[in-house]
Amino acid sequence: MRESNSQIDAQLLGFLVGGLEEKELRQVEADLEAHPERRLRLDKLRLALDPLAADKDEPAPPRGLAVRTIALIAEHSCRQLPRAPATSRQSGGGGRTWWRRADVLVAACLLLTFLGLGIPAVVRMRAGAARVECQNNLRTFGFALQNYHELRGHYPNIAEEAPHNVAGMVIPILADAGVLKDTASIRCAGNGAHLANSLTLDEARAIPPENLDDRRLTPSYAFSLGFKDDTGYHPPCQCEGQPANLVALMSDGPPLNAGAGNSPNHRGDGQNVLFIDGSVGYYKTRNVGFDNDIFTNKAKQVAAGLDCLDIVLGRSLARP
Amino acid sequence: MLSSDDLTECSDEELLAYFRRGQREAFGVLLRRYEGELYGYLRRYLGDAELAEDVFQNTFLQVFTKINRYDPDRPVRPWLYTVATNQAIDALRRSARFQAMSLDQEREDAAADSPQLLSLLESRGPNPLDQVQGEERGQLVRASVERLPEFLRQVVLLAYYQGLKYKDIADILSIPVGTVKSRLHAALCKLQESWANMPALKD
Structure with missing residues (x-):
């Protein structure tokens, strides 16, 4: 039976909007191949649909819609439980105890339903978002470090800052060189609110060394402590033959006791690491690249590495 | 029982199957998966942000309370749209904006x-x-x-x-x-x- 033009157009529209089933789709493709005039029709129909794309952006849901919906469902599913009356009972203490129990039951039900339905996942979503924001900070630091390297021919040498020779000086050093954008936060989103760099290099140098404050330098992040060998101290660098995507420069800060455990920034789940080539990765272990442990040297100390391949990333007040 | 990370990898149909078997978190994962898409649809359909939010919430309340009416052989996405569309039509009727x-x-x-x-x-x-x-x-x-x-x-x-x-x-x-x-x-x-x-x- 011969198809009418309306039927042909309806089928072609279905093809354009993705409404057809697999079998119909193949048939339309075969028809288009066999009938050049249908290809012309298809082009014209595409033009007819085109204006709709101007309003294609999906309206974004209001913040917290999922959590409010889960709360509503939790409330609804607890309605069957005994509830306290609108007016309080005046008679005996026993009655009051019973109502208190009812209240507790309802509250517990609400809490359990709410927790069961979604809160753990909401927390995880936030943790994921914080991880990404933290990676963006590290990428910004990565750009700044590359620019610094181009300007000075080496990465920041914190040893030169003695007696302020601590890893946390890296951000004031980058800011002083004019290579660090204000958009980066010195605080990881997983470990507190956004905090822009607040100390200039001169301000940091003016603080008595014994009063250096972890929270004011680079509280959330760790920077490479460089390495020492027979020829002396060397700031972070890429050793000969070492792939750039395995040379760690910065990362989420290690735990206070750097001997074990992941960074506290992401609840001990893992840490973001910035490499010398500007790439950033998330690792669930402290063993990254060739290194046995990015937070201690080969002698298990928080200090400069013992050779060029021994990378140590120290938290704000760590010294080479 | 699957971990939450594993649940996020599940298909819609698998999520509802886990939910029917008592794993409530699967419902939360499905809800968040459709938060943007279904709200966007309702916002366009109803032309009103507040009404769209109410209908979105009622849609998932219906899914939660009437899960036994869901036919496991049916794909979830069109079923969710069915519930959402019916809820939207009800809301428009209540606001006397629905054309008979x-x-x-x-x-x-x-x-x-x-x-x-x-x-x-x-x-x-x-x-x-x-x-x-x-x-x-x-x-x-x-x-x-x-x-x-x-x-x-x-x-x-x-x-x-x-x-x-x-x-x-x-x-x-x-x-x-x-x-x-x-x-x-x-x-x-x-x-x-x-x-x-x-x-x-x-x-």
């Missing part, structure tokens, strides 16, 4: 006699909408879609904006697939006429 179906039906007969889409395209000059761009163009298009009769607008939203298959749209709206096709064709004809006659663009 009988009225729509009369118009559908007229729609069946709508002019050929290609004739319409060929008979008019350059697309008047091309005179505007960006946000203004988007607003004009949205307004013209909102002015479509209910039964045509539903199909445009589900087919074009939500990208659902004709068969699923037919299930959601309880109409034959052929009617979905003819309604989309008729809706586009009406939109071409509407765009061609926009007074603001003629000036």
Whole structure:
């Protein structure tokens, strides 16, 4: 039976909007191949649909819609439980105890339903978002470090800052060189609110060394402590033959006791690491690249590495 | 029982299966998966952010309380759209904004006699909408879609904006697939006429 033009157009529209089933789709493709005039029709129909794309952006849901919906469902599913009356009972203490129990039951039900339905996942979503924001900070630091390297021919040498020779000086050093954008936060989103760099290099140098404050330098992040060998101290660098995507420069800060455990920034789940080539990765272990442990040297100390391949990333007040 | 990370990898159908077996977190994962998509659909359909939020919440409340009515052999996405569309129609009825179906039906007969889409395209000059761009163009298009009769607008939203298959749209709206096709064709004809006659663009 011969198809009418309306039927042909309806089928072609279905093809354009993705409404057809697999079998119909193949048939339309075969028809288009066999009938050049249908290809012309298809082009014209595409033009007819085109204006709709101007309003294609999906309206974004209001913040917290999922959590409010889960709360509503939790409330609804607890309605069957005994509830306290609108007016309080005046008679005996026993009655009051019973109502208190009812209240507790309802509250517990609400809490359990709410927790069961979604809160753990909401927390995880936030943790994921914080991880990404933290990676963006590290990428910004990565750009700044590359620019610094181009300007000075080496990465920041914190040893030169003695007696302020601590890893946390890296951000004031980058800011002083004019290579660090204000958009980066010195605080990881997983470990507190956004905090822009607040100390200039001169301000940091003016603080008595014994009063250096972890929270004011680079509280959330760790920077490479460089390495020492027979020829002396060397700031972070890429050793000969070492792939750039395995040379760690910065990362989420290690735990206070750097001997074990992941960074506290992401609840001990893992840490973001910035490499010398500007790439950033998330690792669930402290063993990254060739290194046995990015937070201690080969002698298990928080200090400069013992050779060029021994990378140590120290938290704000760590010294080479 | 699957971990939450594993649940996020599950298909919609698997999530509802886990939920039916008592793993409530699977429901939360499904809800968040559809938060943007279904809210976006309802926002367009209802044209009101607050109403869209209420209907979104009622949709998932229905899914939660009436999960036993879900046929496990049926794909979840069109079922969610069915529940959401029915909730939206109820909300529009309550706000007296819903065009009665009988009225729509009369118009559908007229729609069946709508002019050929290609004739319409060929008979008019350059697309008047091309005179505007960006946000203004988007607003004009949205307004013209909102002015479509209910039964045509539903199909445009589900087919074009939500990208659902004709068969699923037919299930959601309880109409034959052929009617979905003819309604989309008729809706586009009406939109071409509407765009061609926009007074603001003629000036």
